[in-house]
Amino acid sequence: MAALEKPARKLEAQPLYARVKGALVERLISGQWKPGAMLPSEFAIAAELGVSQGTVRKSLDEMTAQGLLVRRQGKGTFVAEAADTEILFRFYRLTRDEDEGRTATRFPDSRYLAQFQNTANEEERRIFNLPHSAKVWRIDRTRHDGAQTLLWERITLPCTLFEGLSETTELPNNVYRFYAKNFGHIVSHVNEKLKAVALREDIAPHLGLEKGTPVLEVDRRAIALDGQTIEWRVSLCRSDVQHYRNVLR
Amino acid sequence: MAALEKPARKLEAQPLYARVKGALVERLISGQWKPGAMLPSEFAIAAELGVSQGTVRKSLDEMTAQGLLVRRQGKGTFVAEAADTEILFRFYRLTRDEDEGRTATRFPDSRYLAQFQNTANEEERRIFNLPHSAKVWRIDRTRHDGAQTLLWERITLPCTLFEGLSETTELPNNVYRFYAKNFGHIVSHVNEKLKAVALREDIAPHLGLEKGTPVLEVDRRAIALDGQTIEWRVSLCRSDVQHYRNVLR
């Protein structure tokens, strides 16, 4: 890749470090730099793009703050793998009531109830911006801590974005890492919508609670680096033994 | 204030910009720089502390990212007032269902039900780390959008931290700004714990719902810059017309 092009007029240009960052994010989106890969050194990137090392550093620092990169002194800069405990729990906010205070230390395992392709309904088409008669995967599962069921959820994925998924592939614990590794979709952020709802009759047996019990409904959309919604998930969470924790800064 | 002291050994020292930041945060905590005040210029701070302007900039950038400061090109650097819409909504996560997508544009008004001093119970003493027989303020109120009640909440404040509050002072819409301006407590972050619960009988009339209806319970602790918990708030939120939104990055 050659040096960055100069913008026509200085006035309407983004700062140089922002354009450098854009060029680097492009390489993540395109898959040129895959999760876990080591980036060239700051000086190498600077020389390649024709800017100073300090400018490259500012771009890398921002990307690190966003969680796209991991920097290790003395070793290098790497594409984030979403592998560390911290990143694993980045999107997992439920905590057992008795674990209050510390970060969740247990990660529940999954039990699969159903996994099949369907024609997308209107809501799914709207969420994923799909044409008529497009197909989606629907995956129903429960999550447990030991013998206790903590939540039921349905994960919806557009088939076009997940070619090669089959009815027997089990999602691993860290699904977002799985999406990145196998399908090249890097999640940049997720939007969640929380409500308290009365437990539906068809879900009640799965959670071992009476129909009508208040449960926490979490409606989540995962957004990829390119802005596309790649996953829709609705979770119904027992609220008597766990809570959703959040820190606002 | 004189130049920063050199640490005994370089090895165990924090980076210079971190110590600069610490020194500046001290001035916020001590009230030397009050909300809304303009800070000296980068060069002035640098000269005073005996470091370079770039080092001061790095400290100021971090504090800006934390929301402690607001920087305006051409004007100066100011202590954040929690006055802008964005900051006003930083801690307000409830959105009317029909407003989905955009940031909340309406901020509900309040109706006060009760406001009185009490001896702290065991839970309150634990939360605020108070001695026996310490006193707390308890403020009960509802919040509305037009004729519709959206939530009931109880705010608990330790009397020692809020000297001068009376039974007739109404909290303004932006309470955290009020705390900063009148009592010098700058909120650095809040911890929230969410659950779905069945509506209690004594609260039901306030929300205009049946006893037992699922409502969203938000348990919030506000933490000041010095690490002290300064406010405990439990909100019971109608979940049929609004939701709690969250973005995880």
Added chain:
DNA sequence: CAGTGGTCTAGACCACACA
């Protein structure tokens, strides 16, 4: 040891606000 990221400095120039 060489190579990496982390910190710090000094100085230049630009864009914006306001008198």
Added chain:
DNA sequence: GTGTGGTCTAGACCACTGG
């Protein structure tokens, strides 16, 4: 114009990693 923050560069030195 002057003073502010915003960007960019060049170069120095430190701390960490691994051969």
